[in-house]
Amino acid sequence: MEPILTINNLTKKFGFLTAVNDLSFTINKGNVYGILGPNGSGKSTTLGIVLNVVNKTSGNFKWFNGTVDTHDALKKVGAIIERPNFYPYMTAAQNLKLVCKIKGVDYAKIDEKLEVVNLLDRKDHKFSTYSLGMKQRLAIASALLNDPEILILDEPTNGLDPQGIHQIRQIIKEIANQGTTILLASHLLDEVEKVCSHVVVLRKGVKLYSGRVDEMISSHGxxxxxxxxxxxxxxxxxxxxxxxxxxxxxxxxxxxxxxxxxxxxxxxxxxxxxxxxxxxxxxxxxxxxxxxxxxxxx
CATH class of the missing domain: 3.30.70 (Alpha-Beta Plaits)
Structure with a gap:
């Protein structure tokens, strides 16, 4: 299997609090990985470290088997780790044009990615008119504009109604079927069981399990x-x-x-x-x- 992200003995301390404790696991190409754990288990901190927005205390991580440095590797990564932040008075297409300029991506990608998230028919509607689920789907379209090799999502269905949750999960499955590796953090067991092929279980920053979801639940009953x-x-x-x-x-x-x-x-x-x-x-x-x-x- 071709490794996309390898984490070795990663630790992050905030004063006396250890948010991530000697964490190691590998994300291989072509799978859907879930980081599962309750709030405060270190999921978001781990994602922040590998995306270079949080400094690690010790340990290391490498993208794409260490063949490229982190700065260049992140150009192949799409990520949503906070609530979507678009201009409310601009349309979806106008917002994505700004993202294309920042990422150096051709505008032709806009319609293609809006279709993936089922928003093509709403591309000329202002962001302020979007529901919470539509805003989240637009954020996913934005993260896909540079055709990333891996898509990282932090609690992608948080705050959504049942219909919005279903739509996001279906989109994640469809993106994965196209060959994009996905890493999502979630506190929802149901989400990981329905969407992910692999899971890393965290509690208080400590890894309790890492492996295939079906192997985790293939006990003798x-x-x-x-x-x-x-x-x-x-x-x-x-x-x-x-x-x-x-x-x-x-x-x-x-x-x-x-x-x-x-x-x-x-x-x-x-x-x-x-x-x-x-x-x-x-x-x-x-x-x-x-x-x-x-x-x-x-």
Whole structure:
């Protein structure tokens, strides 16, 4: 895989606060990466460092395998890390013309990128008449004008209504399908699960997981159980290495599997041990459950 961005042992301290703590991961070409974590986990700080708007404390990063310096590399990057800042009294096309002048891009790109974000029919409307979702889509069009190899988005659906969220996510998928690598920061598990192929999970600046989304949620799942001999069942589950985390809520036992096991096998095993289950359901872990298990460890 061809690396676009490599981060090695990156640390950023603001006084006594460590916002990013010894962070390392690699972004390879052609994937959609999500940096996932709650507010204050270091997502925006990490993006700020690699975009040269925040100074690192220690560690390093390199763009495009170190073949170009950061200044030149950023010419191949499109980024939105703050709210769109366009002139309200100018039209979408006029605003993008200014961006083209700054980036040295041909005006012919304007219609092409407005079409990508479904705003071509509104190109002569003033920015002040745009909804929040349309403003965000215009910002994406602006970031795409220089045909970047990677598009960086910080909380791209923040504050949008459900329709606006859906539109932005569809646009991100379409851009990725055209071969552009995408790196987005989000606190929304649903967003990462639906949009991203890879995820880096952060909490308090520390990396908890880095890898494919489907591998993160490809655990062996869990059983939801009820039994008239609940204490005996709990004792068995806790002593059995096939099971990991055991949770009890009201009368429902949730037992996470360390090894593959189907419901029929488990039901038969319990019957042989004199325990009759009144409730047995096997479920697959969601990204949310995996995320909660990861963050519970800190």
């Amino acid at each position: 869990f059983f939801e159980l009820k039994c008239d001999k609940q204490e005996h069942l709990l004792e068995y589950l806790k002593s059995n290495p096939d099971f990991g985390t055991i949770k009890v809520e009201n009368d429902l036992i949730t037992a996470f599997l360390n090894e593959p096991m189907d419901a029929v096998t488990f039901n038969k095993l319990m019957f042989e041990k004199g325990m009759v289950l009144s409730h047995l359901v096997k479920r697959k872990e969601s990204l949310e459950e995996q995320f909660l298990q990861l963050t519970d460890k800190l």
